[in-house]
Amino acid sequence: MDSKESVDETEAELDSNRDAHSSLKHQLLGPSLTKAGQDAVDQRKVGYSIRQHQYILPKETRETEGQQVSEIIYNASKGSKFFNHEEARDRSLTSKIERILSLKARLEKVDLTTELRRADEYIAELEHERDLSQTVVHIDCDAFFAAVEELDRPDLKTVPMAVGRGVITTCNYHARKFGCRSGMAAFVAKKLCPHLICLPQNFDKYNAKAREIRAILADYDPRFESASIDEAYLNLTAYCAENNLGPEEAVHRMRAEVLEKTKLTVSAGIGANAKIAKIASNRNKPNGQFRVLNDRASIMTFMGDLPVRKVNGIGRVFERELDAVGIKTCGDIYRYRSMLTKLFGEKAFQFLIHAYLGLGRTRIQPAEEYERKSVGTESTFSETGDRQQIRDKLRWAAEELEKDLSRTQFRGRTLVLKVKLHTFEVLTRQTVPPRAVHLAHDLYTFALPMLVKLEKELPDMKIRLLGLRCTNLLSTKRTGNNFFNLNPSLTHSQPIEWRPVERDPDPEQEFEQAARQERQDDMNELEILSQELSLDSESLDPTKDDTEGDSSPRHIDTSNQSWDCPICRRPYPSEDKSFNAHVDFCLSQQKIKELVKRSSLEPLPVKSQSRKRKISSNIKGLTTNSRQKRGYFH
DNA sequence: GCGGATCAC
DNA sequence: TATGGTGATCCGC
Numbered sequence: 114m115d116s117k118e119s120v121d122e123t124e125a126e127l128d129s130n131r132d133a134h135s136s137l138k139h140q141l142l143g144p145s146l147t148k149a150g151q152d153a154v155d156q157r158k159v160g161y162s163i164r165q166h167q168y169i170l171p172k173e174t175r176e177t178e179g180q181q182v183s184e185i186i187y188n189a190s191k192g193s194k195f196f197n198h199e200e201a202r203d204r205s206l207t208s209k210i211e212r213i214l215s216l217k218a219r220l221e222k223v224d225l226t227t228e229l230r231r232a233d234e235y236i237a238e239l240e241h242e243r244d245l246s247q248t249v250v251h252i253d254c255d256a257f258f259a260a261v262e263e264l265d266r267p268d269l270k271t272v273p274m275a276v277g278r279g280v281i282t283t284c285n286y287h288a289r290k291f292g293c294r295s296g297m298a299a300f301v302a303k304k305l306c307p308h309l310i311c312l313p314q315n316f317d318k319y320n321a322k323a324r325e326i327r328a329i330l331a332d333y334d335p336r337f338e339s340a341s342i343d344e345a346y347l348n349l350t351a352y353c354a355e356n357n358l359g360p361e362e363a364v365h366r367m368r369a370e371v372l373e374k375t376k377l378t379v380s381a382g383i384g385a386n387a388k389i390a391k392i393a394s395n396r397n398k399p400n401g402q403f404r405v406l407n408d409r410a411s412i413m414t415f416m417g418d419l420p421v422r423k424v425n426g427i428g429r430v431f432e433r434e435l436d437a438v439g440i441k442t443c444g445d446i447y448r449y450r451s452m453l454t455k456l457f458g459e460k461a462f463q464f465l466i467h468a469y470l471g472l473g474r475t476r477i478q479p480a481e482e483y484e485r486k487s488v489g490t491e492s493t494f495s496e497t498g499d500r501q502q503i504r505d506k507l508r509w510a511a512e513e514l515e516k517d518l519s520r521t522q523f524r525g526r527t528l529v530l531k532v533k534l535h536t537f538e539v540l541t542r543q544t545v546p547p548r549a550v551h552l553a554h555d556l557y558t559f560a561l562p563m564l565v566k567l568e569k570e571l572p573d574m575k576i577r578l579l580g581l582r583c584t585n586l587l588s589t590k591r592t593g594n595n596f597f598n599l600n601p602s603l604t605h606s607q608p609i610e611w612r613p614v615e616r617d618p619d620p621e622q623e624f625e626q627a628a629r630q631e632r633q634d635d636m637n638e639l640e641i642l643s644q645e646l647s648l649d650s651e652s653l654d655p656t657k658d659d660t661e662g663d664s665s666p667r668h669i670d671t672s673n674q675s676w677d678c679p680i681c682r683r684p685y686p687s688e689d690k691s692f693n694a695h696v697d698f699c700l701s702q703q704k705i706k707e708l709v710k711r712s713s714l715e716p717l718p719v720k721s722q723s724r725k726r727k728i729s730s731n732i733k734g735l736t737t738n739s740r741q742k743r744g745y746f747h
Numbered sequence: 748g749c750g751g752a753t754c755a756c
Numbered sequence: 757t758a759t760g761g762t763g764a765t766c767c768g769c
Contacts, residue, residue, distance in 0.1 A: 143759095144754085144755085144756095145756095148755095189758095190759080193757095193758075193759080194759095195758085195759050196759095199759095202752095277760080278760095279758075279759070279760065280759060280760045280761095281760095282756085282760080295756080296756090296759085296760080297759080298758065298759035298760095299758085299759085300757080300758050300759080301758090301759075340755095340756090341755080341756055342756085343756085344756080425754085425755075426753095426754070426755085426765095427754085428753060428754050428755080429753090429754090430752085430753060430754085431753080431754085458766080458767070460765090460766065460767090461766085485763085486763075486764065486765090487762085487763060487764080488762090488763090489761090489762065489763075490761080490762080491760090491761060491762080492760090492761080493759090493760065493761085527748090529750095537759085539751080539752090540750080540751090541749085541750060541751075542749090542750080543748085543749065543750080545748090578760090578761095580761085580762095582762090582763090745765075745766080
């Protein structure tokens, strides 16, 4: 073990000394070059593409490409503000790595048997709970945006093409051969590939296509999980059992059906959990699938020589830190298990051990069942130090955010202002307004002091981006469990259909979740009520002149029979404890009549909670651009 | 709880 | 000439 480590150290040292700019060049290559499939796989796929589309690129050219790509990117970027910022980040990471290495050197001299035992106990515990009973599939559309564009423009199939104007979001496989990658500035991509065709993105089109695909996936697992616009997880355990099919056959069938009905190719990974499925889906991309068998040995072998960078959650930075320590593959993790906590923290330790063991979640559920934590908007513009212009940007952000909050039915207890300086440095400031906010005027007014403070701290502040985000959300949704909907007549006219029991992996947990949700809904409703009835805060309210009626409590339905509050006339179940408190509160308000007048403008229709609706919203997927990106453990 | 940083797509 | 937007999580303080 000792000799191994010292070898790794020497390699790491060589790496960092070889070229002062090598790590920076690596950074500049962008996240996707290192993330996407191994070189060998890519090379093979180039051959595939050539056969498929008769697009010939001489082999020699391709091989020198790898050398040239980083040079071209480096030269295109050199001297820019963006480049300088990247350089600064690179320097700070390098010094962070130095600290990590000196800590590692100290740790090698001390007795770590306690830590070693703790790590081994943790591993044994996880091993004991390993679940190999499920068949999880990750579906990933191949070059999704580009592929959808090619459906409308078949002529683009044979030439390098990318989607995205300023920054490339997706490019087809011809463009990738030139080194073009998602996340790359378009002008850099054009340097790599002068003939590159850049199309503007058309999200409506991609969403429509994604819905078609999801409709197919739903037949294989009605509780499939949209992970993003072009990715999904399915649990095929039940489907395979019911149809007496092996996982490979089932996935083949599914992919063939998607191709036939949508003319789009998808790649798939099959494994015992989401993490393995996700990694496996990249193995035979594009238009391929790969399965890791559900036995411990297969999984350990698969993970053993897997570069850590392939694991979801390990990005460029963590990759470099791990590499410096001597961890290049998931198999390397084991050797350092006793010092991982001290080097990287407890969460990272647990995460890495999970990666080493090939463990991941087996619970797949519709994305909508994940609780949203924030709603925000931001936009980039040509840099400006003009205070009025910046206020206009803030106003615009506030208006955009109001729309998003209205669409998602949330308010924010906390408001976050984000700016990116002309140097690309990012700053955020947050505040807790006197009440949850959702109106543009409020958002603007409570964000402005943060901006003013920043302008005082940085008198010459020039910014290139401004954003607003609400966190600590307050839901204004009424779910089926909400007490306002427990009215018997309502339940009768719109019965709730329960999901089939056999699809329910953990009824107890589901029940607890439902109960928790119900309590949360009640709390939310009460909080909203108290906020809206709280005229005390109106002295603080900068939007008292609001005439849109939007701030009135329309979200409370008044069209159904129930027990209305005699003061504000809103429905309330009489048995609810808070009813009396509510009436007392109403009575104590002097300006209540004014409020009632506003609140009676128009009631909002009650939403149906039928299963049909649930599934259709699952197919519809995530709302615009919303990503369900989960951290180390989900 | 706040602000910075990292990560995914 | 020029390097995105949305959302989540973790860490140090």
